[in-house]
Amino acid sequence: MSRQEPAGPADRRSVLDFDYETDVLVIGYGCAGAAAALEARSRGADVIVLERASGGGGSSAASGGEIYLGAGTPIQSACGFTDTAEDMEAYLLAALGPSADAAKIRMYSRGSLEHYDWLTKQGVPFKPSFWGTPSWVPPTDDGLMWLGENAYPFTGLAKPAPRGHRVTAKGFGGKVLMDVLCRAVEEAGAGIHTDTYATQLILDGPRVVGVTARRFGKPVTYRARRGVILTTGGFADNAEMVAQHAPQLIGLGVTSDGGDDGHGIKMAQAAGAAVQRMSAAQVGITLVPALAVRGMLVNAVGQRFINEDQYPGMLGQAALFRQDLAVWIILDEKSFEEVPENERWGVLPHYVAETTGELEQEIGMPDGALTASASEYNRHAAAGEDPYFHKDKRWVRPLEAPFAAIDVSRGMASPELGASGRGGAKVFSLGGLRTGLDGEVLDVSGSPMPGLYAAGRVTSGLHGHGYISGTSLGDGTFFGRRAGAAAAEQAEAPAG
Amino acid sequence: MSRQEPAGPADRRSVLDFDYETDVLVIGYGCAGAAAALEARSRGADVIVLERASGGGGSSAASGGEIYLGAGTPIQSACGFTDTAEDMEAYLLAALGPSADAAKIRMYSRGSLEHYDWLTKQGVPFKPSFWGTPSWVPPTDDGLMWLGENAYPFTGLAKPAPRGHRVTAKGFGGKVLMDVLCRAVEEAGAGIHTDTYATQLILDGPRVVGVTARRFGKPVTYRARRGVILTTGGFADNAEMVAQHAPQLIGLGVTSDGGDDGHGIKMAQAAGAAVQRMSAAQVGITLVPALAVRGMLVNAVGQRFINEDQYPGMLGQAALFRQDLAVWIILDEKSFEEVPENERWGVLPHYVAETTGELEQEIGMPDGALTASASEYNRHAAAGEDPYFHKDKRWVRPLEAPFAAIDVSRGMASPELGASGRGGAKVFSLGGLRTGLDGEVLDVSGSPMPGLYAAGRVTSGLHGHGYISGTSLGDGTFFGRRAGAAAAEQAEAPAG
Numbered sequence: 001m002s003r004q005e006p007a008g009p010a011d012r013r014s015v016l017d018f019d020y021e022t023d024v025l026v027i028g029y030g031c032a033g034a035a036a037a038l039e040a041r042s043r044g045a046d047v048i049v050l051e052r053a054s055g056g057g058g059s060s061a062a063s064g065g066e067i068y069l070g071a072g073t074p075i076q077s078a079c080g081f082t083d084t085a086e087d088m089e090a091y092l093l094a095a096l097g098p099s100a101d102a103a104k105i106r107m108y109s110r111g112s113l114e115h116y117d118w119l120t121k122q123g124v125p126f127k128p129s130f131w132g133t134p135s136w137v138p139p140t141d142d143g144l145m146w147l148g149e150n151a152y153p154f155t156g157l158a159k160p161a162p163r164g165h166r167v168t169a170k171g172f173g174g175k176v177l178m179d180v181l182c183r184a185v186e187e188a189g190a191g192i193h194t195d196t197y198a199t200q201l202i203l204d205g206p207r208v209v210g211v212t213a214r215r216f217g218k219p220v221t222y223r224a225r226r227g228v229i230l231t232t233g234g235f236a237d238n239a240e241m242v243a244q245h246a247p248q249l250i251g252l253g254v255t256s257d258g259g260d261d262g263h264g265i266k267m268a269q270a271a272g273a274a275v276q277r278m279s280a281a282q283v284g285i286t287l288v289p290a291l292a293v294r295g296m297l298v299n300a301v302g303q304r305f306i307n308e309d310q311y312p313g314m315l316g317q318a319a320l321f322r323q324d325l326a327v328w329i330i331l332d333e334k335s336f337e338e339v340p341e342n343e344r345w346g347v348l349p350h351y352v353a354e355t356t357g358e359l360e361q362e363i364g365m366p367d368g369a370l371t372a373s374a375s376e377y378n379r380h381a382a383a384g385e386d387p388y389f390h391k392d393k394r395w396v397r398p399l400e401a402p403f404a405a406i407d408v409s410r411g412m413a414s415p416e417l418g419a420s421g422r423g424g425a426k427v428f429s430l431g432g433l434r435t436g437l438d439g440e441v442l443d444v445s446g447s448p449m450p451g452l453y454a455a456g457r458v459t460s461g462l463h464g465h466g467y468i469s470g471t472s473l474g475d476g477t478f479f480g481r482r483a484g485a486a487a488a489e490q491a492e493a494p495a496g
Numbered sequence: 497m498s499r500q501e502p503a504g505p506a507d508r509r510s511v512l513d514f515d516y517e518t519d520v521l522v523i524g525y526g527c528a529g530a531a532a533a534l535e536a537r538s539r540g541a542d543v544i545v546l547e548r549a550s551g552g553g554g555s556s557a558a559s560g561g562e563i564y565l566g567a568g569t570p571i572q573s574a575c576g577f578t579d580t581a582e583d584m585e586a587y588l589l590a591a592l593g594p595s596a597d598a599a600k601i602r603m604y605s606r607g608s609l610e611h612y613d614w615l616t617k618q619g620v621p622f623k624p625s626f627w628g629t630p631s632w633v634p635p636t637d638d639g640l641m642w643l644g645e646n647a648y649p650f651t652g653l654a655k656p657a658p659r660g661h662r663v664t665a666k667g668f669g670g671k672v673l674m675d676v677l678c679r680a681v682e683e684a685g686a687g688i689h690t691d692t693y694a695t696q697l698i699l700d701g702p703r704v705v706g707v708t709a710r711r712f713g714k715p716v717t718y719r720a721r722r723g724v725i726l727t728t729g730g731f732a733d734n735a736e737m738v739a740q741h742a743p744q745l746i747g748l749g750v751t752s753d754g755g756d757d758g759h760g761i762k763m764a765q766a767a768g769a770a771v772q773r774m775s776a777a778q779v780g781i782t783l784v785p786a787l788a789v790r791g792m793l794v795n796a797v798g799q800r801f802i803n804e805d806q807y808p809g810m811l812g813q814a815a816l817f818r819q820d821l822a823v824w825i826i827l828d829e830k831s832f833e834e835v836p837e838n839e840r841w842g843v844l845p846h847y848v849a850e851t852t853g854e855l856e857q858e859i860g861m862p863d864g865a866l867t868a869s870a871s872e873y874n875r876h877a878a879a880g881e882d883p884y885f886h887k888d889k890r891w892v893r894p895l896e897a898p899f900a901a902i903d904v905s906r907g908m909a910s911p912e913l914g915a916s917g918r919g920g921a922k923v924f925s926l927g928g929l930r931t932g933l934d935g936e937v938l939d940v941s942g943s944p945m946p947g948l949y950a951a952g953r954v955t956s957g958l959h960g961h962g963y964i965s966g967t968s969l970g971d972g973t974f975f976g977r978r979a980g981a982a983a984a985e986q987a988e989a990p991a992g
Contacts, residue, residue, distance in 0.1 A: 006941045099743030240942075244772035244930065247595030247960055266940040270768045276740035279775040301884045303799045322818040366883035368872055376868050387862035388797045434740065444762040445502045446736075464743055 007266035008200025010212055015202055018210060018223035022048040022191065024487045025224035026231060027198045027211065027264060030058025031473050032456030032480035033231035034181035036439075037190045038122065039484030045226060047190040047484075050213060052197040052259055056182035057175070059233050059256040059428070059457070060473060064137045065173020067119070067477070068092075068147065068470030070163035071112045078128030079144050083161035085109045090158035091149055092462065095314075096471065099277075100464035107437055108462060108478055115478050116165070122184045124177055125168040134289035136312055136469075139342045141170055147468050148311025152390035164470050177473065196220065201228065201267050201452070208271070208451035209493045227451050227487030229439065231480060234429035234457035235262025236281070245278035246429060248320060253426035255284055264458045265432050273452070274444045277460045278431030282467045283316030285425045286411040287329065290343045293395045295331025296377055299323040302360060302369030304377065307389035313467050316425055319408070325424040328363060329406040330356075330370065332399040349404035359403050374399060430467055433459045439483025453487050455480035503762035504696025506708055511698055514706060514719035518544040518687065520983045521720035522727060523694045523707065523760060526554025527969050528952030528976035529727035530677035532935075533686045534618065535980030541722060543686040543980075546709060548693040548755055552678035553671070555729050555752040555924070555953070556969060560633045561669020563615070563973070564588075564643065564966030566659035567608045574624035575640050579657035581605045586654035587645055588958065591810075592967065595773075596960035603933055604958060604974055611974050612661070618680045620673055621664040630785035632808055632965075635838045637664055643964050644807025648886035660966055673969065692716065697724065697763050697948070704767070704947035705989045723947050723983030725935065727976060730925035730953035731758025732777070741774035742925060744816060749922035751780055756924065760954045764929050769948070770940045773956045774927030778963045779812030781921045782907040783825065786839045789891045791827025792873055795819040798856060798865030800873065803885035809963050812921055815904070821920040824859060825902040826852075826866065828895040841908045845900035855899050870895060926963055929955045935979025949983050951976035 024040040026033045029051035040047045051058075070076065071085040089109035093100055108115075120126065127143035138145055145164035148154060167173035186192065195215055202210040202221070210223040235241040237260040242249050254260065269275060287297075289312045297308045297315060306318045319327045336349065353359040360370035378398035380387055386396050409424040433441050433454045440448040455461075456476035463471065520536040522529045525547035536543045547554075566572065566584040585605035589596055604611075616622065623639035634641055641660035644650060663669035682688065691711055698706040698717070706719040731737040733756040738745050750756065765771060783793075785808045793804045793811060802814045815823045832845065849855040856866035874894035876883055882892050905920040929937050929950045936944040951957075952972035959967065 006943075007939075097743070098746065099739045243595045244770070245774070247593070247773070250594065269765070269770070269940045272766045272768065274740070274765070275771070277743070277775075278741070279773075366876075368875065369884065372868050372872050376864055379864065380862075388865065443503075444765045447502075 005199060005263060007263065007270040009203045009267070009271040010200045012202055012204035012209055015221055017221070019220045020048060021223040021225065022046045023224070023226040024229065024484065025050070025211065025222050026229045028058060028231035028233060028458070029056040029182070029192070030231060030233060030456060030476065031060035031177065031181060032476035034178070034185050035477040035480030036229045036231060036455060036484035037185045038188055039481040040488040041188040041190055043485060043488040045488035048222065049185065049190055049192050050196045050198050050222070051192065051194045053257065054194050056185070056192065057178040057257065059260055060476065061175045061178040062255060062257050063172065063174035063473060064469060065167035065169055065177050066137065066147070066470040066473065067165045067167065068163055068468060068474040069112050069116050069165045070161060071109060073113060073116045073165065075126050075128050075144050075165055076161060079130040081161045083163070085112065087158040087161065088112060088163060091154055092468070092471070094154055094157050095148060095468050096462055096466040097464040100466065101462050103437060104462050104475070104479070108475065111478065118481070119477065123180045126165050127168045130162065134293045134309060134312065135343065136289065137166060137172060141168055142166070143168060147470055148314060151310045151392065152307050198267070201271050203271060204493060206450055207493055208449060224451070225492045226490040227453055229483045229487055230264045230268060230433070230452070230454040230458050231456045232264025232458045233260040234432060235265055236260045236428045238262040245431060246281055249281055249427050252424070255426045255428045260428065260457070268433050268441055268452065268454065271449065272443045273441050273449060274434040275432060276434045277463065277465065280430035280463060280465045280467070281427045282313060282430060283320045283425050283427050285312065285316030285319050285408060286423070287312060287315060287408045288343070288345050288347050290339045291331060291336065291347065291406065292329050294335035294338060295329050295399060296373065298328050298330055298370070298373060300326040300365070302365045302373045304373060304389060307386065307391040309391050309395050311468055313469055317467065320425055325409055327408045329408065330359070330374065331404055333402050333404065334400060336404055347406060350407045350410060351405040353403055354401050356403055359405055363405055428457065430457070430463045431460050432457060435459045435479070437482065438486035439479050440486065451490070451493060453483035455483045501695060501759060503759065503766040505699045505763070505767040506696045508698055508700035508705055511717055513717070515716045516544060517719040517721065518542045519720070519722040520725065520980065521546070521707065521718050522725045524554060524727035524729060524954070525552035525678070525688070526727060526729060526952060526972065527556035527673065527677060528972035530674070530681050531973040531976030532725045532727060532951060532980035533681045534684055535977040536984040537684040537686055539981060539984040541984035544718065545681065545686055545688050546692045546694055546718070547688065547690045549753065550690050552688065553674040553753065555756055556972065557671045557674040558751060558753050559668065559670035559969060560965060561663035561665055561673050562633065562643070562966040562969065563661045563663065564659055564964060564970040565608050565612050565661045566657060567605060569609060569612045569661065571622050571624050571640050571661055572657060575626040577657045579659070581608065583654040583657060584608060584659060587650055588964070590650055590653050591644060591964050592958055592962040593960040596962065597958050599933060600958050600971070600975070604971065607974065614977070615973065619676045622661050623664045626658065630789045630805060630808065631839065632785065633662060633668060637666055638662070639664060643966055644810060647806045647888065648803050694763070697767050699767060700989060702946055703989055704945060720947070721988045722986040723949055725979045725983055726760045726764060726929070726948070726950040726954050727952045728760025728954045729756040730928060731761055732756045732924045734758040741927060742777055745777055745923050748920070751922045751924045756953070761928050764937055764948065764950065767945065768939045769937050769945060770930040771928060772930045773959065773961065776926035776959060776961045776963070777923045778809060778926060779816045779921050779923055781808065781812030781815050781904060782919070783808060783811060783904045784839070784841050784843050784908065786835045787827060787832065787843065787902065788825050790831035790834065791825050791895060792869065794824050794826055794866070794869060796822040796861070798861045798869045800869060800885060803882065803887040805887050805891050807964055809965055813963065816921055821905055823904045825904065826855070826870065827900055829898050829900065830896060832900055843902060843908055846903045846906065847901040849899055850897050852899055855901055859901055924953065926953070926959045927956050928953060931955045931975070933978065934982035935975050936982065947986070947989060949979035951979045
């Protein structure tokens with residue numbers, strides 16, 4: 001499992017004997033792998049799932065459990081919201097850009113209702129209740145939430161509707177989702193081979209026909225008659241790949257099960273697969289959205305740089321990629337006390353002062369920096385306006401003494417949300433293999449690689465540079481299903 | 497030459513007959529290709545250079561002609577500057593980061609004096625005279641200039657010395673450099689095959705043994721007994737690759753000869769080569785450094801975001817990657833008139849006003865935005881200080897009415913520096929193949945690919961995410977030479 005693991009590929013002619021054979025071989029047992037296995041089984045294909053860990057779940061099980069769904073789901077309707085596929089598409093195109101995958105987003109938005117039905121049919125629970133204020137995940141078990149749709153500039157681009165469908169759970173819901181999907185996969189009769197780390201693709205001419213793997217130190221080989229589906233996750237746990245592709249993430253904490261080592265990406269690359277947008281990342285900034293939205297989010301010289309009511313992942317991307325994570329929440333006592341304790345994730349102010357002048361001095365900002373910013377903010381807030389960044393009126397009012405500052409880089413008290421490593425954010429990679437609409441992996445000339453499919457964070461999926469929660473479990477399960485269906489319907493490779 | 501050109505590789509067994517044979521085959525005739533050819537010839541190897549255009553030069557010939565050299569060159573000494581390899585190394589590590597190639601930078605800095613000698617031995621002219629104020633290239637034919645070494649934060653990291661060695665020319669010097677190098681290559685007896693576009697690498701097992709190519713529509717094949725060296729440039733002219741890897745560059749003008757289509761990168765990738773830092777770019781922002789440094793460089797809401805005395809390429813990267821190129825130079829009449837006309841590149845103020853309040857209104861900034869910024873700037877400038885961004889005192893004084901604003905996105909009058917496409921900047925890609933210290937191309941497992949070398953902008957070279965002028969002609973010629981030497985000394989591949 002070392003980074004230096006050779007990534008192959010192996011030649012079919014060098015493989016004397018396959019230890020196992022199946023129609024569809026799925027590598028990785030997170031949400032994309034589970035969805036691929038289910039769809040392939042439902043089409044009558046034999047399926048084996050390889051998983052490096054001792055059980056299913058992967059990084060999906062470590063996630064918040066939000067799935068981006070819309071176009072008028074029963075949960076949206078029950079909560080009193082109307083929505084269309086067109087508005088969903090327009091929002092995702094803008095929020096996941098620049099250069100998001102327009103064709104995939106269109107298909108994903110139009111297929112959203114059907115995908116919601118499929119998920120609930122597997123037994124995934126969603127509660128028809130709505131959480132209305134900015135948060136990473138609701139502190140309740142509410143099932144629907146905003147994921148940035150109701151913030152500038154997106155309000156002008158698409159009719160806002162909340163599309164964060166959160167798998168019913170207290171706290172993070174990824175574990176619940178994966179428990180349900182793994183049970184469904186087992187009931188569907190797929191073979192689950194745990195503790196099995198795929199090492200190399202096996203090629204017969206240009207066609208991928210299986211993999212070599214390692215189980216408890218011993219080599220094993222798998223033949224896939226119809227297709228291999230890579231669902232091995234991203235590369236945020238691989239320090240060398242992070243340095244090569246996304247150096248701004250170096251040293252930050254990682255949101256994963258610890259196994260996002262990028263080897264699946266490298267196996268495919270070694271056989272000629274294309275990668276794209278390798279520098280993009282989700283940035284789970286260690287910031288309490290309900291606090292940030294009530295104050296000013298400022299950089300190292302006291303300047304605001306974004307409307308604080310944007311989806312917190314957008315705040316995180318702006319903070320990391322544009323401000324090097326040197327950011328503070330500036331608010332007043334009144335705002336702090338307005339936020340119920342269970343929504344504060346254990347965060348307390350790091351500095352308190354009677355004037356912004358004292359506060360900027362305590363933080364170590366240039367003389368006048370915070371005072372100038374706060375004075376402009378307050379002057380406009382008195383008129384209920386934010387002409388700088390267009391935060392919604394609902395969150396705009398002049399800040400009053402006493403003032404407080406929260407150093408975002410110090411993280412949160414909650415271990416679930418807190419950062420390990422360099423403070424300020426936990427991240428995962430968004431870049432990866434380039435795939436078509438059926439999950440077919442594309443080579444650098446843009447042609448499908450016969451026998452090879454991929455879904456989830458091993459691919460770049462829907463994403464350009466932007467990210468919205470729910471689009472990883474979302475595109476992982478949606479395009480995982482499509483890859484499973486396509487592989488199951490592929491003609492058998494000759495036994496060779 | 498279409499983007500959809502299949503990138504190979506071809507199997508040796510499918511090639512009946514090679515049309516040409518040589519020891520070392522160089523693909524691309526810019527500065528890296530010329531340096532590789534010269535070094536391989538000097539070791540007695542037969543060399544053929546393939547070039548898609550009708551003559552040598554490539555994008556190197558379209559460049560400013562700055563080469564990053566130091567450690568005490570005769571030009572530095574003649575101009576009264578002392579320098580060390582250690583200071584050069586420390587500056588480059590910081591300026592080209594995060595995640596610059598430390599081993600390459602160390603070798604490049606320590607080899608700088610020898611490389612200067614080699615260049616002058618080929619006949620490259622450098623004039624021992626110094627240009628001292630911020631500029632993209634001196635408006636004179638001066639041979640030495642600052643490339644950001646004398647600006648915060650770098651002044652605290654390494655003893656500053658100017659290391660911009662500009663090939664003697666009025667205006668851009670890239671053409672002069674390439675005329676000299678191409679003449680030397682021809683005198684050295686390398687075969688030059690122009691109008692020849694390499695299409696696929698030819699592999700014999702894992703070893704690269706040649707290329708297929710196209711000349712006036714007809715296929716031709718080349719065998720390389722010792723090695724193939726890719727020096728085909730970056731991918732900024734390939735809109736599809738830009739969208740996949742560096743979407744923030746979409747629609748911007750490109751600094752190249754028009755042939756940076758990334759095909760060399762794709763040929764190597766198709767054979768399993770690794771790429772890195774594909775989102776990085778040089779950003780030739782269409783801004784007059786001598787004007788910017790005397791005023792405030794501000795974003796769309798009037799905020800400063802960098803010390804204006806940084807190397808203009810750094811201003812460009814900050815403006816593009818952090819401010820979406822929506823930036824303005826704010827200065828006063830006195831500053832504007834201080835800059836001699838020949839240093840203004842034809843730029844005139846787009847807005848003039850008696851107060852910053854009027855100016856912000858004319859530009860369309862929020863009410864108070866520019867006034868708040870200018871007031872903070874002036875308050876500190878009165879004390880000769882810039883506690884926000886640490887611009888050197890030399891450039892700090894309060895701005896006085898009347899004020900002027902220059903919209904950077906409107907570009908410059910000078911066609912050499914002006915942007916085509918979306919305004920504001922001309923760019924080229926910095927990401928590319930991952931190579932070792934001898935230019936050996938590395939596969940995704942980190943192992944050298946037998947018979948394959950690369951140098952120049954087809955590789956990611958020295959660079960992390962940052963960029964300083966002179967490091968492209970610099971690393972192209974330096975590691976081009978090393979690749980040429982290594983390929984020439986490689987054992988012959990069996991005729992197969």
